[in-house]
Amino acid sequence: MFRRAMRVLLAIVMITSAAVVGTVATAGTAQADGCYTWGRTLSQGMSGADVRQLQIRVSGYPGYGNVLALDGDYGPATAAAVTRFQQAYGLSADGVAGPQTFNQIYALQDNDCTPIHFTYAELNRCNSDWSGGAVSAATARANALVNMWKLEALRHALGDRPITTSSGFRSYSCNSAAGGSATSRHLYGDAIDLTGSPTLCQLVQRARYHGFNEILGPGYPDHNDHAHLANRSSRFWSAPSCGF
Numbered sequence: 001m002f003r004r005a006m007r008v009l010l011a012i013v014m015i016t017s018a019a020v021v022g023t024v025a026t027a028g029t030a031q032a033d034g035c036y037t038w039g040r041t042l043s044q045g046m047s048g049a050d051v052r053q054l055q056i057r058v059s060g061y062p063g064y065g066n067v068l069a070l071d072g073d074y075g076p077a078t079a080a081a082v083t084r085f086q087q088a089y090g091l092s093a094d095g096v097a098g099p100q101t102f103n104q105i106y107a108l109q110d111n112d113c114t115p116i117h118f119t120y121a122e123l124n125r126c127n128s129d130w131s132g133g134a135v136s137a138a139t140a141r142a143n144a145l146v147n148m149w150k151l152e153a154l155r156h157a158l159g160d161r162p163i164t165t166s167s168g169f170r171s172y173s174c175n176s177a178a179g180g181s182a183t184s185r186h187l188y189g190d191a192i193d194l195t196g197s198p199t200l201c202q203l204v205q206r207a208r209y210h211g212f213n214e215i216l217g218p219g220y221p222d223h224n225d226h227a228h229l230a231n232r233s234s235r236f237w238s239a240p241s242c243g244f
């Protein structure tokens, strides 16, 4: 009797599992993601919070020297960034974000919305709550998230080789301890230091294509042992040993 009951139970579990798998497969968008699910195809001329969520995910694809505005408006720059993202992952590149594009994003996204190869923890080796910097904790954390998506794009462009972060957000006290400048972008959560391989020059040279308008590297004072990628209102790039 017990065995029969177990067999029935097992059959129910298997049928239920198959139904769940079938639902996901036919819906066109993966539901295994705990972070964010898009509910409509997005294209140029549209606007909304879902456009802004898309812009964050493709912020690493603005083209050389550009920074994509995260304004919730799907304009030409967003369409171009989506096209570059699609090209980077071998999708049909039409600048329209539909199920294929969203599924690629879901595949790259963890449940906390960070890209799969980077974590909030490694972007904040200073404290546990993102407090004590030049902006609110929420803003610092949000800035770090955008930077992680830019890093994911950089990592992919460099052949999916691991990238090693050594510093991200810093409170004022962490920044002083690290010897950072009083106006360091690390205080805003939107600066990242990288070490190791790929080489520092490969990192800073390629970073120019992925949405960073503050890039400091070898040859710039105090930057011979790491690459510093950040955001600021106007471009400041300097890595004389790497040719710029």
Ligand SMILES: [Zn+2]
Residues within 6 Å of the ligand: 167, 186, 191, 192, 193, 227, 228, 229
């Ligand atoms: Zn730095």
